[in-house]
Amino acid sequence: MTNKLKYVGKSVPMHDVMDKVTGEIKYVGDMKLPNMLYAKLLLSDIAHGVIKSIDISKAQALKGVVKIYTYENTPSTSYNSHIWYDGLKAIEDEYLFSKQVRFYGDRIAAVAAEDKETAERAISLIKVEYEKLPHIISPLEAKENPEYRITSKEIKSGEPENIIQTAEIVVETALKTQKVHHAAMETHICLANKELDGTVTIWTPCQVAFQVQLVVCTALGLPKDKVRAIKAAMGGSFGGKGQPVLEPVCAYMAYDLGKPVKLYMDRTECIIATRTRTATIGNVSTAVDAEGNILARDIKMLVDAGAYMTNGEAVALAMGKKAFRLYKIQNQRYTAEVVYTNTPIGGACRGYGSPQIHALTEINIDAAARRLGMDPVKLRLKNLFQPYDKDSIGGPALGNARVIQCVEKGMEVFNWKEKRERPKAIGRYVRGVGMACATHGNGYYGAYQDYITMSLMMNEKGEIILNSGIHDLGCGTVTTMKQIVSEVFDIPLDKVTAVEGDTFKSPFDSAGTQASRVTFVCGACALKAAEQTRAKLVHYASRILGCAEEQVVLENGMIYASDQPDKKQAYGDMVTSIQKTLSEKVEVSCTYESPANPASYAVNFVEAEVDTMTGMVRILEVLAVHDIGKAINPGFVEGQIQGAIQMGIGFALSEEISVDSGGIVKETNLGKYHIVNAPDMPDVKVMLIEEGEEHGPYGAKSVGEVSTVAIAPAIINAISNAVDIDITALPATPERVLEAIKRKNIISEVRQ
Amino acid sequence: MSNMIMKTPASIDELVMCLKQSDDNTYLLSGGTDLIIKLRNSKIYEGTLIDLTGIDDLKQIKYNAEYIKIGAAATFNQITSNTMLIKHAKCLVQASSQIGSTQIRNAATLGGNIANAFAGADAIPALIALDAMVTILKSDKTTYTKPIDEIIKGSRKNTLYKDEAIIEISIPIANDNCISAFAKLGSRSRVTISKLNIAATAQVKDGTIEAVKIVLGALGTKAFRALSVEKAIENKDISEALYTAFENELVKQVDEAIPNRSSLGYKREAIRGLAEDVYFDLFGSMVRKVKCHD
Numbered sequence A: 001m002t003n004k005l006k007y008v009g010k011s012v013p014m015h016d017v018m019d020k021v022t023g024e025i026k027y028v029g030d031m032k033l034p035n036m037l038y039a040k041l042l043l044s045d046i047a048h049g050v051i052k053s054i055d056i057s058k059a060q061a062l063k064g065v066v067k068i069y070t071y072e073n074t075p076s077t078s079y080n081s082h083i084w085y086d087g088l089k090a091i092e093d094e095y096l097f098s099k100q101v102r103f104y105g106d107r108i109a110a111v112a113a114e115d116k117e118t119a120e121r122a123i124s125l126i127k128v129e130y131e132k133l134p135h136i137i138s139p140l141e142a143k144e145n146p147e148y149r150i151t152s153k154e155i156k157s158g159e160p161e162n163i164i165q166t167a168e169i170v171v172e173t174a175l176k177t178q179k180v181h182h183a184a185m186e187t188h189i190c191l192a193n194k195e196l197d198g199t200v201t202i203w204t205p206c207q208v209a210f211q212v213q214l215v216v217c218t219a220l221g222l223p224k225d226k227v228r229a230i231k232a233a234m235g236g237s238f239g240g241k242g243q244p245v246l247e248p249v250c251a252y253m254a255y256d257l258g259k260p261v262k263l264y265m266d267r268t269e270c271i272i273a274t275r276t277r278t279a280t281i282g283n284v285s286t287a288v289d290a291e292g293n294i295l296a297r298d299i300k301m302l303v304d305a306g307a308y309m310t311n312g313e314a315v316a317l318a319m320g321k322k323a324f325r326l327y328k329i330q331n332q333r334y335t336a337e338v339v340y341t342n343t344p345i346g347g348a349c350r351g352y353g354s355p356q357i358h359a360l361t362e363i364n365i366d367a368a369a370r371r372l373g374m375d376p377v378k379l380r381l382k383n384l385f386q387p388y389d390k391d392s393i394g395g396p397a398l399g400n401a402r403v404i405q406c407v408e409k410g411m412e413v414f415n416w417k418e419k420r421e422r423p424k425a426i427g428r429y430v431r432g433v434g435m436a437c438a439t440h441g442n443g444y445y446g447a448y449q450d451y452i453t454m455s456l457m458m459n460e461k462g463e464i465i466l467n468s469g470i471h472d473l474g475c476g477t478v479t480t481m482k483q484i485v486s487e488v489f490d491i492p493l494d495k496v497t498a499v500e501g502d503t504f505k506s507p508f509d510s511a512g513t514q515a516s517r518v519t520f521v522c523g524a525c526a527l528k529a530a531e532q533t534r535a536k537l538v539h540y541a542s543r544i545l546g547c548a549e550e551q552v553v554l555e556n557g558m559i560y561a562s563d564q565p566d567k568k569q570a571y572g573d574m575v576t577s578i579q580k581t582l583s584e585k586v587e588v589s590c591t592y593e594s595p596a597n598p599a600s601y602a603v604n605f606v607e608a609e610v611d612t613m614t615g616m617v618r619i620l621e622v623l624a625v626h627d628i629g630k631a632i633n634p635g636f637v638e639g640q641i642q643g644a645i646q647m648g649i650g651f652a653l654s655e656e657i658s659v660d661s662g663g664i665v666k667e668t669n670l671g672k673y674h675i676v677n678a679p680d681m682p683d684v685k686v687m688l689i690e691e692g693e694e695h696g697p698y699g700a701k702s703v704g705e706v707s708t709v710a711i712a713p714a715i716i717n718a719i720s721n722a723v724d725i726d727i728t729a730l731p732a733t734p735e736r737v738l739e740a741i742k743r744k745n746i747i748s749e750v751r752q
Numbered sequence B: 001m002s003n004m005i006m007k008t009p010a011s012i013d014e015l016v017m018c019l020k021q022s023d024d025n026t027y028l029l030s031g032g033t034d035l036i037i038k039l040r041n042s043k044i045y046e047g048t049l050i051d052l053t054g055i056d057d058l059k060q061i062k063y064n065a066e067y068i069k070i071g072a073a074a075t076f077n078q079i080t081s082n083t084m085l086i087k088h089a090k091c092l093v094q095a096s097s098q099i100g101s102t103q104i105r106n107a108a109t110l111g112g113n114i115a116n117a118f119a120g121a122d123a124i125p126a127l128i129a130l131d132a133m134v135t136i137l138k139s140d141k142t143t144y145t146k147p148i149d150e151i152i153k154g155s156r157k158n159t160l161y162k163d164e165a166i167i168e169i170s171i172p173i174a175n176d177n178c179i180s181a182f183a184k185l186g187s188r189s190r191v192t193i194s195k196l197n198i199a200a201t202a203q204v205k206d207g208t209i210e211a212v213k214i215v216l217g218a219l220g221t222k223a224f225r226a227l228s229v230e231k232a233i234e235n236k237d238i239s240e241a242l243y244t245a246f247e248n249e250l251v252k253q254v255d256e257a258i259p260n261r262s263s264l265g266y267k268r269e270a271i272r273g274l275a276e277d278v279y280f281d282l283f284g285s286m287v288r289k290v291k292c293h294d
């Protein structure tokens, strides 16, 4: 089937691209219901404390204010917004509104009002008195305080401690990674309404509608059949809308008032009070022999969950596992300590820990190569996994792991050897090249339940409706599903409709759009549903046509018996006949449980230029090589990679949410939070290695997250290559780069 | 902003009428690239906006024998494409071309940049270096003209009264020996607020710097002339050695300007990068010529 693909492997445009470019698409921000109220949040302006009193009298008196909510008049049921299925256990420490303030940005109150302006004004009229408590912003300090320590984790294979103690060459690296804002164009927003029958309907640009439903039910104490979450048009997420932030609050207000309520955030609120990439402090020791074989490795991560638990523990585990799926290291230990701090909340962020741990370990691999005087590519090639090698801690099979091929092909195309050996410029601008490898997963198999149910139906016009709880985050999920279905039936994409998540209408999906599972797991389900429906169509058609099933031909929307090629009929006509004569529907509902979780790989090569006078780093060129199995839509894949590189450059060089000594967030708008923009984007070349993965639909595996993992360490390695400095904290801002250059110059002067 | 009244004068006379009625809640609106953000952040919902961009006179760039006269509502994209300015006020053109993005430069105006009086504003140092004069209209229809430096108090404050508006910025046309340059340093190469900026003008004759003005921005509350740097290179022959003196003197200036700021460590180093940019932009060809003679 795979040799002559007609729809899969083609770069067709996204299903809603016209709506987006013409501005016709209706985001939640554009939605308006009759009698809709607008709601705004009051966020705390201290980092830690207890509310002594809240005076809402002035706000309440404002004309147009409908109701003000605080911890005093709302449910105080605790929940954890990270819990995406019933039965998943995690510390529940979140509330609709806080009495205990745990960070600058904690939710203190909400105002529902007749218009936006009134809601915003009322917020500024609420007076809160706090009793301040000492705050902790440093994870290192938090580690020493039992109230801030959450949990610790260990993953281990072999006996790394002994080997590291006795090894001749042990290379140590330390790296701090920062909190990062997802910076989706659409800031957080939610609309909720109470229907006549008491159901609360929630429209939200979310990643997991069933999680929204579950978390809202928990927080509000409502049964699931009274909470309906509908995935709305998404203006970007990157993990930022993975956990429900506004939904419980918005749903409660609508439920309480019996009116539609729209709760929205501006950029500042979105930066400080939603979720961030989990910050880490990492240390790694790697023992190598003189030939460059990795003998053992010990990784220690201090994971800063921020003010609330959310996925702190899950992300600590997820990142640890990645360390065992890139290099063959028999003796390895990963330990993580997870702590709270009085800083913005950590959560899901593209890569889910992978960018953090790979930054540490891939910078370390380069340091090891430097110590050995070896080409870092050579060192990697010696140790990388081969296809079908085993995960060293018994995790899910790696599958057709083609990372070595990525490195080898990439090296050639990038001209690695020549660029690496080129003499360094003497003068202000110095160029260097670096590279890094990375791995990420394909769903939850091996860790959590991972299945989805889809129903697929062909109607009397030969059109197909695929009903499932998918969520297109702008990555092309809907079109990808359509391409898979079109391929099975040999019908054009415009004959296939794939609807998105609605907890009252979609068959259940266990996990939503996260964990890089959508193409690999949901796509495989779409394929299964399409194949089963096709088989059904063939079966009934054979009865109608009076031929054997093997003789039924489906071709370009027409169906016929192979010995009667002149009697072709349209699929729709056949469906009509089947309904009429056999009283049967061409429809299937099927559940697909993922049987595997292979590794996806990315290898990035980077050329960077350092301005040694200002510390500014310019990325000149990036080559991203991906072990993708099979690209269902190469255009989407390239789009994912281009965007991921942009995100990764920001992580490496300029993006950071930090707090001052009082715990107050410093980067409160995009003027201060520096995202890489078009003029600073390098030429990004994309190369796909398509060798097929057994369980992926048409051989496909994930790309959305892994694509942002290798870029930061590749950049840091390129900077080191250019000016021979150690970067010990991300982002490598001009300030940090210049300081490192100065430090190096002082050291070398002393040595001379 | 439902309670904002928008006035759209189409002439100076109409503007005068509007200014007459100005009160504490009246705001002049040019490109709005600073003002709208300020109104939002300060939660200002009521008041009057006087839109200056409908007054044709304020959008012109004209010149006579002595001055280039830039209307206060001329946008930065107008400035960067004006041939007279390219010839006689290169540093202003360079500064303007690095302000924000194309979209910002299509809206943002020179008058707005001055009135906003932000320490890191890019046009202001260039205007100071060029000896620009600012003409202000009062609500009694009279005008007065002052050097730019006197208009700006610093920390987003200017000396204007509520019933006054900047209407014109005049740049004296210097002789052909006058050269100028501008450089800035932000967090990325484009659409970035200056951490440091520097504008310079100089008169050069036969390889000697006869007069020079060096203006530094984003250090402290307002842009200022770096007099000791000027002194270090004035009446000196252009050379590589002079560059070193220039650079070192700039570092000292930074030390003096922000002795207690945490950003000092970086800025005192990074200024060297800007020093190089500006010095070689101004004198580059001459440094080489001098070298050839050696």
Ligand SMILES: Cc1cc2nc3c(=O)[nH]c(=O)nc-3n(C[C@H](O)[C@H](O)[C@H](O)COP(=O)(O)OP(=O)(O)OC[C@H]3O[C@@H](n4cnc5c(N)ncnc54)[C@H](O)[C@@H]3O)c2cc1C
Pocket: B027, B028, B029, B030, B031, B032, B033, B034, B035, B036, B052, B072, B073, B098, B099, B100, B101, B104, B107, B108, B109, B110, B111, B112, B113, B114, B115, B116, B120, B121, B122, B123, B160, B164, B165, B166, B167, B191, B192, B193, B194
């Ligand atoms: C994304 C972005 C990037 C930016 N990048 C830069 C940059 O790189 N460099 C830089 O210097 N600035 C930058 N700015 C700031 C801003 O664009 C400039 O300061 C601009 O010159 C302001 O002009 P405006 O016409 O938009 O002023 P407005 O916002 O209309 O007005 C600014 C202030 O001046 C007052 N005002 C306006 N016109 C007059 C007048 N004729 N007389 C008296 N008072 C007046 C207003 O009442 C207001 O207080 C940026 C802004 C944004 C949003």
